[in-house]
Amino acid sequence: MTSPSQAAIAGAETPGPDGAGLNSEPVDGDKAATDQLGRSPGQLMWMRFKRDRTGVISAFVVLIMFAIAALAPVISWLYGKDPWTRYGQIRPGLLNDNAYPVKPNGGMDSEFWFGLEPGLGRDVLTQLVYGMRTSLSLAVVITILSVVLAIVIGVAGGYLGGKPDYFLGRLTDLMMSFPNQLFFVAFTPVIGALLVSPQDEMPTWLRACVLIFVMWLLGWMTLARLLRGQVLTLREREFIEAAKVAGTPPWRIIRKELLPNLVTPILVQSTYMLPNFVTGVAGLSFLGVGMQGSTPDWGRMFATGAEVYQSDITYMIFPGVAMVIFIVAFNLLGDSVRDAFDPKSGR
Amino acid sequence: MRTARVSVVGLAAGALILTGCSSGGGGDAGGVSKDDAAKQQIKYEFGDAKDSTGPAEPVKGAKKGGVLTVYQRDSFAHLDPAQIYVSDEGSMSTLIHRRLTSYKRDSAGKYTVVGDLATDSGTPSKDQRTWKYTLKDGVKWEDGSPITSKDIRHTFERQFAPFISEGPVFIQQWMAGASGTGYRKLLPDGPYKGDHLSDKVLETPNDKTIVFHFKDPQPDLPYALGMAGYAAVQKKGDTKEKYDKKPVASGPYKIESFKSGKSMKLVRNTEWDAKTDPVRHQYPDSHNIQFGVSFEASTKRLVSDSAENQTAVSYSNQVDASSMQSVRSDPKVKDRSLSGYQPYVGKISFNMDRLKNKKVREAIAYALPAQSLMQAFGGSGGGELAGNYLSPTVAGHTESDPYGKVENPQGDVKKAKRILKEAGKTGMKLTFAYQNSPEWSDFSIAAKDNLTKAGFDVQLKDIVTDTYYDQIGKIKNNYDMYHSSWGADWPSASTVIPPTLDGRQVQDGASNYSHYNNPKMNKEMDRISKIKDADEAAKEWGKLSDEILKKDLPDVPLMYYKQIQLHGSKVGGAVMNNVISGIDPTQLYVKK
Numbered sequence: 001m002t003s004p005s006q007a008a009i010a011g012a013e014t015p016g017p018d019g020a021g022l023n024s025e026p027v028d029g030d031k032a033a034t035d036q037l038g039r040s041p042g043q044l045m046w047m048r049f050k051r052d053r054t055g056v057i058s059a060f061v062v063l064i065m066f067a068i069a070a071l072a073p074v075i076s077w078l079y080g081k082d083p084w085t086r087y088g089q090i091r092p093g094l095l096n097d098n099a100y101p102v103k104p105n106g107g108m109d110s111e112f113w114f115g116l117e118p119g120l121g122r123d124v125l126t127q128l129v130y131g132m133r134t135s136l137s138l139a140v141v142i143t144i145l146s147v148v149l150a151i152v153i154g155v156a157g158g159y160l161g162g163k164p165d166y167f168l169g170r171l172t173d174l175m176m177s178f179p180n181q182l183f184f185v186a187f188t189p190v191i192g193a194l195l196v197s198p199q200d201e202m203p204t205w206l207r208a209c210v211l212i213f214v215m216w217l218l219g220w221m222t223l224a225r226l227l228r229g230q231v232l233t234l235r236e237r238e239f240i241e242a243a244k245v246a247g248t249p250p251w252r253i254i255r256k257e258l259l260p261n262l263v264t265p266i267l268v269q270s271t272y273m274l275p276n277f278v279t280g281v282a283g284l285s286f287l288g289v290g291m292q293g294s295t296p297d298w299g300r301m302f303a304t305g306a307e308v309y310q311s312d313i314t315y316m317i318f319p320g321v322a323m324v325i326f327i328v329a330f331n332l333l334g335d336s337v338r339d340a341f342d343p344k345s346g347r
Numbered sequence: 348m349r350t351a352r353v354s355v356v357g358l359a360a361g362a363l364i365l366t367g368c369s370s371g372g373g374g375d376a377g378g379v380s381k382d383d384a385a386k387q388q389i390k391y392e393f394g395d396a397k398d399s400t401g402p403a404e405p406v407k408g409a410k411k412g413g414v415l416t417v418y419q420r421d422s423f424a425h426l427d428p429a430q431i432y433v434s435d436e437g438s439m440s441t442l443i444h445r446r447l448t449s450y451k452r453d454s455a456g457k458y459t460v461v462g463d464l465a466t467d468s469g470t471p472s473k474d475q476r477t478w479k480y481t482l483k484d485g486v487k488w489e490d491g492s493p494i495t496s497k498d499i500r501h502t503f504e505r506q507f508a509p510f511i512s513e514g515p516v517f518i519q520q521w522m523a524g525a526s527g528t529g530y531r532k533l534l535p536d537g538p539y540k541g542d543h544l545s546d547k548v549l550e551t552p553n554d555k556t557i558v559f560h561f562k563d564p565q566p567d568l569p570y571a572l573g574m575a576g577y578a579a580v581q582k583k584g585d586t587k588e589k590y591d592k593k594p595v596a597s598g599p600y601k602i603e604s605f606k607s608g609k610s611m612k613l614v615r616n617t618e619w620d621a622k623t624d625p626v627r628h629q630y631p632d633s634h635n636i637q638f639g640v641s642f643e644a645s646t647k648r649l650v651s652d653s654a655e656n657q658t659a660v661s662y663s664n665q666v667d668a669s670s671m672q673s674v675r676s677d678p679k680v681k682d683r684s685l686s687g688y689q690p691y692v693g694k695i696s697f698n699m700d701r702l703k704n705k706k707v708r709e710a711i712a713y714a715l716p717a718q719s720l721m722q723a724f725g726g727s728g729g730g731e732l733a734g735n736y737l738s739p740t741v742a743g744h745t746e747s748d749p750y751g752k753v754e755n756p757q758g759d760v761k762k763a764k765r766i767l768k769e770a771g772k773t774g775m776k777l778t779f780a781y782q783n784s785p786e787w788s789d790f791s792i793a794a795k796d797n798l799t800k801a802g803f804d805v806q807l808k809d810i811v812t813d814t815y816y817d818q819i820g821k822i823k824n825n826y827d828m829y830h831s832s833w834g835a836d837w838p839s840a841s842t843v844i845p846p847t848l849d850g851r852q853v854q855d856g857a858s859n860y861s862h863y864n865n866p867k868m869n870k871e872m873d874r875i876s877k878i879k880d881a882d883e884a885a886k887e888w889g890k891l892s893d894e895i896l897k898k899d900l901p902d903v904p905l906m907y908y909k910q911i912q913l914h915g916s917k918v919g920g921a922v923m924n925n926v927i928s929g930i931d932p933t934q935l936y937v938k939k
Contacts, residue, residue: 086793089719090757098672099722118672119722119789198825199778201806288783293807294792307785311672 048340055336061329065322069136072129079113081123083130083296087112088121095121098311106314114318118308128318130296135285138211139277145216146277147270150223151262155254157224158231169228172221180218180280185289187214204295211290215280223269227262234261264341271334275327282323298323391458391742391838393469393569393881394451399462402621403628404453406920406934413937415631415918416659418640418648422608427591428578429506430513435663437575438927441627442613442634444578445597447480447499447557448569449626450926458838458926460569461625464494464579464597465557468569475564475879480557487618488581489596496551501582504544508537510588514576515836522548524562526851539587566879570837573926599629599933611636630920630936642667649913650680657917658937663929665910668786671725674911683916685930686728687923689908690834692738692843693720693730696819696860696902701827705900706770709750711777711828712903714763714801718756719793720906723786728911732756733904736892740907740925741835741843743885749897752905763801773802780819780826783809787830820856831860832908838926839881840888845872847902848895863901868894 039047049055068075076082088095094102099119101107106115106124114124157168191210196202234240234257243253278298284290285299286306298319305316423436428444431437441449449463460468465480472478486494505511506519507530516530522544523530534542550558559568571577584595596602599621600613613634621629640648645664648656650673666674666684674680695715697708721730731739734748748754767773777798781787788809795805808826810818819829836842846852849872850864871891878884895901912930914921917938924931 084796086719086796089716089722089793095722096672096726098675098726098728100672100726120719120792121722198808199776199806199827201778201808292809293788294795307669308672310670311676 045340049336052336052339054332055340058329058333058336061325062333065132065326065329066136068129069132072126072133075129076126079125081112081126083122083126084294085123086121087123088116090121100308100311106312108314115314117304118312118315119304124315124318127296127301128298128322131298131301131319132322134291134296135278135281135298138208138215138281139274141212142215142219142277142281143270143274145212146220146273147223147266149216150220150227151259151266153220154224154227155231155258155262158228159235159250159254159258161232161235165228168224172224175218176221178218180214181284181287183218184211184214184284185287188289202292204291207291211281211284215277219273219277219280223266223273226265226269230262230265231258234258264338268334268338268341271330271337275330279323279327391450391460391570391881394459394461394467396462396467398451398459399465399467399625401624403451403624403626403933406628406630406936407454408938409628409630409920409936410939411630411632411936413631413658413939415634415935415937416655416915417634417636417932418645418659418661418664419636419638420641420645420664422638423605423611425513425591426594426602426605427511428514428580428594429502429511429576430591431575431578432514434928438662438929438932439636440575440578441598441927442600442932443594443596443598443602443616444575445486445494445624446574446578447572449573450924451626452922452924452926452931460573463573463624463626464499469572471566471568475566476561478559478561478565478568480559482555482557483623485620485623486597487620488584489601489616489618490584491618492581492583493554494579494581494597495554496557497554498579498582499557500544500549500551501538501585502577502580503549504534504538505580505585506537506577507531507534508539508587509535511537515571515574517571517574517836517842518559518568518577521561521563521565521568522559564877564879566877566881566884567837567839567841570839574836599624599627600634603633608638610638627933628920628936634932640664643670646670646674646913649683649915650674650677652680652683652916657915660914660918660921660930660935661912662932663912665912665929666725666728668723668725668729671728671911674913675728680913684911684913685921685923686909686911687928688731688738688740688925689910689928690738690740690925691832691908692733692736692834692904693830693832693906693908694733694736694902694904695828696831697828697900698824698826699862699864699901700822704770704772706766707772707775708900708903710763710767710770710772710801711798711803712750712752712900713759713766714797714803715752715903715905716756716758716793716797717752717905720786720790721756723789723793724906724908728909730906730909733907735896736847736902736904737840737843737889738835738907740838740928741840742838742881743840743887743889745889745893747889747893749893750900750903752903758797760797760800763797767802774804776806777803778806778808778825778827780808780810780824780829782812782815782830784812790830817856819860820858822853822855822862829860830905831858831902833858834908834928840885840892841876844888844892844895845876848872848892861901863895863899865895865899868899 094107094116096102101116101118103109108115112123114128117124117127153168157165188210192202195206240253240257243257281290282299282302285297286303288303290299291297301319305319309316419435421435423439425431425436428440431440446463447465448460448468451459451461462468464482464486466483470479482494482496488494503518519530520526523533534544536542548560550560579597580590581595592605596616599616599619601616603612603614605611615629615632619629642664645661646666649659674684702708717732721727721732724730732753734746734753737744751759779791779794781791791807795807798805818824819826819831833843833847846858848859848863850869852859853862853864875884875887875891878887914930919936919938920934921930922934
């Protein structure tokens with residue numbers, strides 16, 4: 001990774017802004033250089049990112065996905081259906097004798113755009129948008145928490161060195177050795193027994209908290225290791241040494257000197273972590289230990305889809321395609337972000 | 348016969364195949380309609396000597412020869428008749444074990460209890476405390492030695508041995524006149540230490556005659572003797588515990604090899620004489636049984652009908668709920684399918700120690716959507732709406748429907764709301780425990796939806812499948828309601844009403860899951876179980892069960908379980924037998 005000063009130099013070596021690279025016309029080198037002199041690394045990154053068409057498209061897709069998820073209640077209101085009503089069961093003529101949609105393609109029609117869920121007869125479109133809302137909000141929370149914890153542990157380990165580093169390193173290794181899905185399967189009933197009276201259902205918020213907690217607990221290690229490595233190299237660099245000699249307090253060194261240099265790995269890693277958490281949460285739901293019952297959930301739609309795919313493949317298509325698009329777009333976005341920060345790597 | 352239906356609807360691999368379009372459900376998928384149900388309405392009669400004489404009515408077009416491949420989900424844990432209580436083992440046991448009586452199904456679908464080893468279904472004394480059976484001539488074990496009354500005596504005496512723990516206990520209890528496990532005191536070591544049952548209980552005056560003496564009238568004895576658990580065991584060949592792996596066969600087939608968990612091969616028993624058997628046939632040369640084939644896998648294989656699957660069948664694997672649509676909408680596959688009842692009735696049991704207010708129970712009964720349960724089990728192929736406690740497979744079944752569960756399959760939320768309001772309990776907390784299987788999870792969602800609308804604060808509790816019945820079987824459980832299902836051991840309500848509703852049976856692990864105890868009704872049960880005329884008894888049971896349902900409402904009946912089974916295109920003679928609740932293996936043949 002590069003320090004800001006290097007990044008600025010690196011930026012100067014790449015084709016300049018204003019489409020200089022795309023434009024075959026020679027541009028006055030001096031002018032380009034002066035253009036860049038006054039820009040911060042962030043601005044440079046933004047300029048490079050804007051030129052990456054894949055990145056921009058992916059970013060749009062991801063943003064749209066998030067917008068859909070966030071606006072689920074609005075969509076549901078406009079569309080006039082909700083994810084909880086069992087339309088197919090309550091209204092005769094929608095599901096047949098075997099509890100499958102009567103109409104072809106999973107019951108798609110002008111009223112139920114994405115069709116109906118076999119069995120319970122709920123609306124697939126609203127199930128999907130609400131399910132995305134559940135999964136994405138869980139994933140975002142987990143990502144934020146994991147990143148914060150990873151920064152704390154990674155930077156502390158790298159900067160302090162010695163014994164603290166040793167112990168934090170071993171802790172990281174220990175946590176990495178837990179299989180998180182198994183851990184979660186085993187962990188939820190215990191929490192349930194501890195916190196919930198045996199006569200009560202585990203409330204949805206508590207289940208969400210347990211889910212977040214476990215995924216958080218087992219999701220920060222990769223980033224922490226990476227950051228520790230970064231900090232270890234940065235620690236020996238001249239500008240840190242200089243700061244130390246000048247008597248800058250450690251907290252200030254970390255905040256002002258180290259963290260700005262860690263923004264790149266943090267951002268890049270979190271764009272990889274978030275889709276991982278989305279699939280992780282979905283995987284747990286698929287196994288039947290994620291969100292339960294009437295809470296719409298993306299992962300549980302796969303479980304249902306896997307049950308019914310022989311007779312109603314359409315049901316699987318919507319959550320499946322949405323998930324594939326989301327994951328691919330997010331990963332491409334991650335790549336683009338990395339390229340934008342550090343154009344020399346990878347290509 | 349508690350249901351051990353661990354409905355494992357497998358999570359299919361290749362889940363993300365995103366190609367293709369589904370053709371749509373289509374409207375009426377057909378299946379068993381009410382007319383068929385009427386045809387299946389069961390009337391079991393006791394047959395006389397003529398009914399009990401072999402050979403069995405030949406299956407139309409049947410030919411001898413060929414090898415039958417059989418797919419089974421579970422390996423047979425027990426082969427010793429005295430340990431057999433589970434229905435899939437029971438199916439297989441009809442091929443290798445013979446009993447004193449058996450159920451004969453004629454081509455019109457009428458069932459008769461006939462003599463199997465015995466010459467008729469039994470001769471009772473006037474008070475029905477004494478029953479006399481005579482063995483047929485020419486009945487033999489697989490080693491060629493004749494089956495005598497000594498073997499039958501041994502069969503019943505060894506039922507008392509400590510290592511026999513899994514089989515039915517009805518006749519032992521009747522012999523000892525004791526309830527629960529008290530019967531074991533009659534012959535604590537079985538016949539192995541020189542003690543025998545006295546002539547006052549079981550009399551075998553000569554090689555052919557067996558006389559049962561009971562303390563109370565036992566009009567149901569011929570039914571009970573037809574259970575797989577009371578099949579004959581050879582005295583000479585009894586190896587105690589080891590008999591469970593290598594029993595001596597008396598039926599048309601014998602075991603050539605048995606690899607637990609893998610496979611089993613049954614071959615013809617040459618000593619079996621068709622002339623002595625009014626029920627069984629011996630068409631295929633052998634049955635090759637493969638274990639470990641899931642419902643989903645056997646359905647896929649039988650649907651494909653490729654080479655070796657053409658001559659394949661399963662005794663008890665049913666079509667899994669998610670394949671129901673594909674099986675029932677393809678006419679070619681549908682032709683190879685059989686639909687029938689299982690003996691189980693799915694109910695929601697109330698914990699009467701907690702829900703003491705009948706109004707509340709009524710409100711729940713009205714609110715529950717029975718149709719959602721049926722749909723969760725795959726629609727009308729998986730179940731039928733139930734109005735009362737007696738399944739159509741039980742004598743005395745009526746169409747009564749006091750809580751409108753058939754008439755109003757989505758539940759009557761408005762009425763429920765009103766009743767709950769009258770009771771002044773709107774907003775009360777209600778804990779509903781359910782088995783964490785896809786079917787019951789689906790139903791729990793629908794039930795919660797309706798109950799919430801009716802004004803309950805519903806708390807769903809999912810319990811893992813393995814321990815579900817242990818959890819709800821505890822008297823001091825923390826739940827207000829839970830589902831349970833119960834199947835008759837023989838088609839008389841005497842194996843349904845007392846085990847599930849007799850208040851004197853309430854104990855941990857007992858099948859009276861609602862803890863219902865009404866002394867008046869208990870007395871009534873005692874009275875009816877002593878009625879000698881089977882038809883009259885059936886009517887009385889029906890009346891009593893409806894009275895309990897209307898007056899006290901300890902359980903809400905929701906669904907009579909049904910199933911669909913498939914067979915390959917070259918398998919003939921497949922009929923659904925309601926007694927063994929599956930395809931009757933003794934009638935199958937391989938088409939050339």
